[in-house]
Amino acid sequence: MLDMALTTGVMHVTVGNVAMWLIGLFFIYLAIRKNYEPLLLIPIGFGILIVNLPLTFLMEQGRGLLWRFYHYGLEWEIIPPLIFLGLGAMTDFGPMIANPKTLILGAGAQFGVYVAFFGALILGFNVREACSIGIIGGADGPTTIYTTVRLSPHLLGATAIAAYSYMSLVPIIQPPIMRFLTTEKERKIVMKQLRPVSKREKILFPLVTVMVICLIVPASAPLMAMFMLGNLFKECGGVRRLSDAAANELMNIVTILLGISVGATMSAEHFLKLQVICVFVMGIVAFAFSTAAGILLAKFMNLFSTEKINPLIGSAGVSAVPMAARVSQAMGSEADPKNFLLMHAMGPNVAGVIGTVVAAGVFIALAG
Amino acid sequence: MDNLTFGLSLIVVGMGGTLLSLYILTLLMNLLKKFFPYGKENENKEKSREEHRDD
Numbered sequence: 001m002l003d004m005a006l007t008t009g010v011m012h013v014t015v016g017n018v019a020m021w022l023i024g025l026f027f028i029y030l031a032i033r034k035n036y037e038p039l040l041l042i043p044i045g046f047g048i049l050i051v052n053l054p055l056t057f058l059m060e061q062g063r064g065l066l067w068r069f070y071h072y073g074l075e076w077e078i079i080p081p082l083i084f085l086g087l088g089a090m091t092d093f094g095p096m097i098a099n100p101k102t103l104i105l106g107a108g109a110q111f112g113v114y115v116a117f118f119g120a121l122i123l124g125f126n127v128r129e130a131c132s133i134g135i136i137g138g139a140d141g142p143t144t145i146y147t148t149v150r151l152s153p154h155l156l157g158a159t160a161i162a163a164y165s166y167m168s169l170v171p172i173i174q175p176p177i178m179r180f181l182t183t184e185k186e187r188k189i190v191m192k193q194l195r196p197v198s199k200r201e202k203i204l205f206p207l208v209t210v211m212v213i214c215l216i217v218p219a220s221a222p223l224m225a226m227f228m229l230g231n232l233f234k235e236c237g238g239v240r241r242l243s244d245a246a247a248n249e250l251m252n253i254v255t256i257l258l259g260i261s262v263g264a265t266m267s268a269e270h271f272l273k274l275q276v277i278c279v280f281v282m283g284i285v286a287f288a289f290s291t292a293a294g295i296l297l298a299k300f301m302n303l304f305s306t307e308k309i310n311p312l313i314g315s316a317g318v319s320a321v322p323m324a325a326r327v328s329q330a331m332g333s334e335a336d337p338k339n340f341l342l343m344h345a346m347g348p349n350v351a352g353v354i355g356t357v358v359a360a361g362v363f364i365a366l367a368g
Numbered sequence: 369m370d371n372l373t374f375g376l377s378l379i380v381v382g383m384g385g386t387l388l389s390l391y392i393l394t395l396l397m398n399l400l401k402k403f404f405p406y407g408k409e410n411e412n413k414e415k416s417r418e419e420h421r422d423d
Binding site for chain 1: 371372379381385393394400404406
């Protein structure tokens with residue numbers, strides 16, 4: 001009778017397992033009830049829940065179902081580039097092409113990545129771990145996952161959850177920093193309407209970008225190439241089916257696999273550690289510094305520019321598309337209801353994605 | 369080289385590299401605007417439409 005009982009999972013449940021069930025259920029609750037990144041948090045929460053059921057061996061090397069998803073999807077670096085293909089097919093670079101200065105804001109907002117990286121080094125993490133923690137500041141989930149899998153896979157669950165949690169908390173984290181660093185007068189700056197962008201510019205943009213970025217930072221090629229391929233599908237107009245497939249069906253499938261694979265890495269023995277709390281703390285530091293750097297850079301650019309930039313759009317340089325741009329819009333219209341910043345903020349927002357990929361490429365090249 | 373020294377150099381190279389890459393892209397975007405302005409493209413489209421009408 002006892003032997004039979006021992007074959008059930010019930011007899012092997014630990015306190016750690018129960019804690020992880022609660023964490024998994026909490027993520028599912030946040031996703032369903034609060035609508036925090038539901039596309040990711042539901043599969044992640046579910047993955048956490050099932051991987052912490054004893055004797056299921058879902059993550060057993062070479063045999064477990066979730067291990068296969070994780071191994072072939074993430075360790076083989078298939079899923080994040082496919083996510084980028086879909087993102088490219090969904091992204092309109094028009095606002096950024098119309099105002100190329102916003103690319104600089106997207107680069108400036110990567111400052112938090114390096115601050116968190118250095119902070120993590122001071123806290124005692126090694127260089128590869130610090131890179132994975134720093135990249136959270138880019139507020140780009142797939143890039144965080146890609147970098148972590150390459151550099152410190154044991155931190156994957158923590159960095160991925162931190163990135164997606166903070167991305168969904170953008171409307172809470174950013175506004176106080178934005179208010180603190182800008183004056184009422186600056187928040188009221190009305191920007192000139194964006195110029196129309198020609199079709200040829202939009203088609204040439206992904207081709208030029210992939211060549212420039214991959215020549216300068218070759219390690220960013222897997223993500224950048226797929227990102228720009230997706231965008232070329234969208235803009236060329238000749239492959240509507242491929243563009244739609246990348247942006248919809250493929251994107252949905254890889255999102256499921258990504259979420260459940262990330263959740264599956266969060267077993268009690270890997271997740272319930274002091275190190276994970278440090279990752280979360282450094283993640284929010286990274287986020288705050290990225291937001292601040294974007295705003296301060298916009299203010300700095302205003303010193304030399306005749307066409308003033310509303311500094312609120314600088315904070316959109318953290319990737320979190322389109323949430324960060326929406327926050328800029330909300331803050332701008334709070335200061336002046338007639339001020340519409342959304343399209344202006346989309347420039348640094350999508351530039352931030354490129355900036356984060358470049359930062360990740362530098363980390364992988366130098367620390368990988 | 370210890371971790372912190374390496375970290376500092378990585379910050380300089382990383383931030384510099386990110387800014388440089390995106391600055392180069394900015395310059396290229398300006399060139400694209402110069403070579404393929406919106407108005408000209410539209411004029412060409414209009415012309416080709418008119419030619420089709422003539423046919």
